Amino acid sequence: MAVTPDDQGPTTLEVAVEPLGQAAILSATGEVDMVTVGRLEVAAHRALEDSPPAMVVDLSEVTFLSSAGLKLLVRLHERAGTTTRFGVVAAGPATLRPLQLMGLDQDIAVYPTRADAVTGLDLADPATPDR
Amino acid sequence: MGDPESTLTEEAELVDQVELRLGAQLEHLSVVRAVAAHIAMGADFDIDAIADLKLAVDEVCTDLIVRAVPGSAMDCVFRLSPDRIEACVRVTSHNDDLPKRDSFGWTVLTTLTDSVSTRLESVDGHYVIQVDIAKNRTATT
Numbered sequence: 001m002a003v004t005p006d007d008q009g010p011t012t013l014e015v016a017v018e019p020l021g022q023a024a025i026l027s028a029t030g031e032v033d034m035v036t037v038g039r040l041e042v043a044a045h046r047a048l049e050d051s052p053p054a055m056v057v058d059l060s061e062v063t064f065l066s067s068a069g070l071k072l073l074v075r076l077h078e079r080a081g082t083t084t085r086f087g088v089v090a091a092g093p094a095t096l097r098p099l100q101l102m103g104l105d106q107d108i109a110v111y112p113t114r115a116d117a118v119t120g121l122d123l124a125d126p127a128t129p130d131r
Numbered sequence: 132m133g134d135p136e137s138t139l140t141e142e143a144e145l146v147d148q149v150e151l152r153l154g155a156q157l158e159h160l161s162v163v164r165a166v167a168a169h170i171a172m173g174a175d176f177d178i179d180a181i182a183d184l185k186l187a188v189d190e191v192c193t194d195l196i197v198r199a200v201p202g203s204a205m206d207c208v209f210r211l212s213p214d215r216i217e218a219c220v221r222v223t224s225h226n227d228d229l230p231k232r233d234s235f236g237w238t239v240l241t242t243l244t245d246s247v248s249t250r251l252e253s254v255d256g257h258y259v260i261q262v263d264i265a266k267n268r269t270a271t272t
Binding site: 011031033034035065066067068071093098 | 157158160161162164178179181182183185186189190193235236238239242243
């Protein structure tokens, strides 16, 4: 059997970090539960270490978001503070619904698509050099 | 449970019941979530209610697994009735701490379900912690 970071259990979560200009976009695919939340947390904190002007956590391909995942988003939003504009991409009952039910969308900017996040967070166009 | 009911009645009750017994390990969470979602789908819950039940069951199990005696079992019972699904989850713990009602997780639970209750029983120097939740079928109009 191939040994991959996802061999920790039946829950799978893959996290990819894609820079967009100076911004960091984290896209998660799979389920965010107590077993996998650490992977998203490590990747997100690593991305925030460089104090990017903006960070997006794209949950478009996430099929389950536990309370541990919700709490992580709150912590990331707090850590981003005023240095990093922070946004989440979420749609559907697995991700957007709990964010809304818990009222987290009141504090955290939530966008239905990545394109909306790029526009909403005014992310640097990679083609244009800074300002 | 200890009622002097006839075996026939007990079997009739089991018709609408699903029982799962698994190791109290976080690695099994995805199995319990899948079963919860499957039951809610079969009961014709709408997609929001299915997601709510799945998240609530995950929350209960995560909380109880963390409290469970290492290597012990977790029992989950799902009961279907025409208007609701009940989930009862229990583990054996070394201590009598119940899920904290001022925690974020508890707020998630009470927000997503129609009823939440906890029970604590002392058995042979251990504690059995049980959390019962229920999700009503939402009016499909």
